[in-house]
Amino acid sequence: MTRVALLGFGTVGSAVARRLLESDLVVSPVNPTRIALTHIFDRHADEKCSTFGAGAGVTWTSRIDDVLRSDVDIVVEAVGGVEPATGWVRQSLAAGKSVVTVNKQVVARHGAALWRLAARQGRQFRFEGAVGGAMPIVRAVSDGLAGDRLTRIVAILNGTTNAVLSEMDATGRTMSAALADARRRGFAEADPSADLDGEDARAKLAILCALAFGVDLDPRAIAVRSASGIAPGDFERARRANGTVRQIARADYDWSRSTLTAWVAPAVVPAQSIFGMAVGAQNVALITGEHSGEVGIFGAGAGGAATAVAVIGDVASIARDRAAIVPPPRLSSDFTMRQAELPTLSFAEAV
Amino acid sequence: MTRVALLGFGTVGSAVARRLLESDLVVSPVNPTRIALTHIFDRHADEKCSTFGAGAGVTWTSRIDDVLRSDVDIVVEAVGGVEPATGWVRQSLAAGKSVVTVNKQVVARHGAALWRLAARQGRQFRFEGAVGGAMPIVRAVSDGLAGDRLTRIVAILNGTTNAVLSEMDATGRTMSAALADARRRGFAEADPSADLDGEDARAKLAILCALAFGVDLDPRAIAVRSASGIAPGDFERARRANGTVRQIARADYDWSRSTLTAWVAPAVVPAQSIFGMAVGAQNVALITGEHSGEVGIFGAGAGGAATAVAVIGDVASIARDRAAIVPPPRLSSDFTMRQAELPTLSFAEAV
Numbered sequence A, B: 001m002t003r004v005a006l007l008g009f010g011t012v013g014s015a016v017a018r019r020l021l022e023s024d025l026v027v028s029p030v031n032p033t034r035i036a037l038t039h040i041f042d043r044h045a046d047e048k049c050s051t052f053g054a055g056a057g058v059t060w061t062s063r064i065d066d067v068l069r070s071d072v073d074i075v076v077e078a079v080g081g082v083e084p085a086t087g088w089v090r091q092s093l094a095a096g097k098s099v100v101t102v103n104k105q106v107v108a109r110h111g112a113a114l115w116r117l118a119a120r121q122g123r124q125f126r127f128e129g130a131v132g133g134a135m136p137i138v139r140a141v142s143d144g145l146a147g148d149r150l151t152r153i154v155a156i157l158n159g160t161t162n163a164v165l166s167e168m169d170a171t172g173r174t175m176s177a178a179l180a181d182a183r184r185r186g187f188a189e190a191d192p193s194a195d196l197d198g199e200d201a202r203a204k205l206a207i208l209c210a211l212a213f214g215v216d217l218d219p220r221a222i223a224v225r226s227a228s229g230i231a232p233g234d235f236e237r238a239r240r241a242n243g244t245v246r247q248i249a250r251a252d253y254d255w256s257r258s259t260l261t262a263w264v265a266p267a268v269v270p271a272q273s274i275f276g277m278a279v280g281a282q283n284v285a286l287i288t289g290e291h292s293g294e295v296g297i298f299g300a301g302a303g304g305a306a307t308a309v310a311v312i313g314d315v316a317s318i319a320r321d322r323a324a325i326v327p328p329p330r331l332s333s334d335f336t337m338r339q340a341e342l343p344t345l346s347f348a349e350a351v
Helices: A011-021 A045-052 A064-068 A085-094 A104-120 A137-144 A159-171 A175-184 A199-213 A232-240 A304-320 B011-021 B045-052 B064-068 B085-094 B104-120 B137-144 B159-171 B175-184 B199-213 B232-240 B304-320
Strands: A002-007 A035-041 A059-061 A074-077 A098-101 A150-156 A243-254 A259-270 A282-289 A293-300 B002-007 B035-041 B059-061 B074-077 B098-101 B150-156 B243-254 B259-270 B282-289 B293-300
Touching (some): A002 A064, A002 A304, A035 A045, A035 A304, A059 A064, A085 A098, A098 A104, A137 A282, A137 B137, A159 A232, A199 A243, A199 A259, B002 B064, B011 B304, B035 B045, B035 B064, B059 B064, B074 B085, B074 B304, B098 B304, B104 B199, B137 B199, B137 B293, B150 B199, B159 B243, B232 B243
Parallel strands (some): A074 A098, B002 B035, B002 B074, B035 B059, B074 B098
Antiparallel strands (some): A150 A282, A243 A259, B150 B243, B282 B293
């Protein structure tokens, strides 16, 4: 039996809780493990407990120490934001827990140090849900394609922006109308600037660059251009060339020169490509390796239920072998950041 | 240092050897492990050794006992066929080695027993390269999506047939002309019947059904219709409905009734779908889960270099934690096989 605590009871946290409390929770035939949710920590624990229902055997608390001093094996962090989330992850590892997080900012800024701390503690630090929702891209890049030498990642990594742009594409609406619609459907927050401006996607791209190329990359070093100015006319112009507009995150690594080029920006892509066909909150990634050529992966990039699948996959991986050794990545600062030429919305500089 | 032996020096085996002997072998930043190829077993070891070049520190042999009695940690099986390959895998596990295989027939027919043997021995049995070449679908289904309850797999799993059909599609050629072309380009064997008739794809589908649904499935129970009779006229008819023809492998599992429906057959698919757009030896899989919706993955489904990436990913996974416990899957025979309605080449029964 593996005991799990949950930090943060928002969209993702509540979906994780719901799934873990399902009476018929079947964790894959390859992960024959019993997993029990025993603690839920949230600032508004009292209120949320009464709304959600207590859940048999679950302790609700608004004191982090109740989790740190408990006998849980795994802490799932779904709080969001850099602090206090990073501190709580660090304290959990220090207290001998493994940690699963969906927090891309924590991983992008402090992931390497937290992973090293986990390894020193003989525990694990996993974050499949921090990038790409349900699509298992962290495993693909760090594990499945580990035998290749990866050279390029081109991806749609922000579900909110993709939902807004694909809605504008399909209906001819303005961005503010598409945003209002996305908010109604739960795809966009009140302030979507972190999504549209590329801050969310560059944190995720920085994580993938670390795993794929071994670079110790501050996400703020990745060039961005905001998608907030995209208007119906941009789609009309793109359409004349059989294209459409998507927020693309791209990184190219030149191993012979240790040179990285990385950007996040709205770009014109062919309408009938894997990028142009991504609608709603879908995420996509095309990963190029010297030996395997192009490998692609796509799936629901946002939403509580999809992200909960990634979280529970990580929990199951830890639960099935709690003594597993997961060596921290070897990240190097010895690389050059090449000035990115951000795409303009013309086909000449398309993806 | 992890020592590796290779069984079988054909297309895949020689690609694995080439990659392991590359002086700049970089195994992902997350797998900081030294891996050394120390033994190559092949029936024609002498001849192949002189053609390939010996490789520093590599022992070539045509006696399996030289591998079984050696101090290698991992045996890579790239022999093909059910026997003697299965026997050699069993003997390797019995001798305390972990095994990585690319052999879908061995995994589909004897995988569960071999995995249990590996677990009893405290060793690992891995087979990412047995399905989908470079695309990491075994990890996606058994690990990344382990937190979901998977209900459907629709896929293109045979690179040879896809290369032939997509060539017929693009050029209007007959099957025999497309086959001759595929042979020239190394995509098809002299006798392509196992590919066209669906035997190869159903072995791979059976493996995915075991991992996704926990069913103990004899691949010969999967309904098949051969693609060998597909003619240019079939493409013309499909095209009039914006479709094309591909060999599709599909499995649906009803968890409430423990009922499986599975088939491999040529089918009409929309030309602008992920299936219709798969050309050459590409493989694709669309995996549906109750919680994550649809997750897709695609990549080079055949070819030595691509399959070698999958093999080395598995070798690296084992090397980084040789004491890892990978519990064998819980497979059940307690399910009903529903009679599959094989698709006809009309849109009414399209995927």
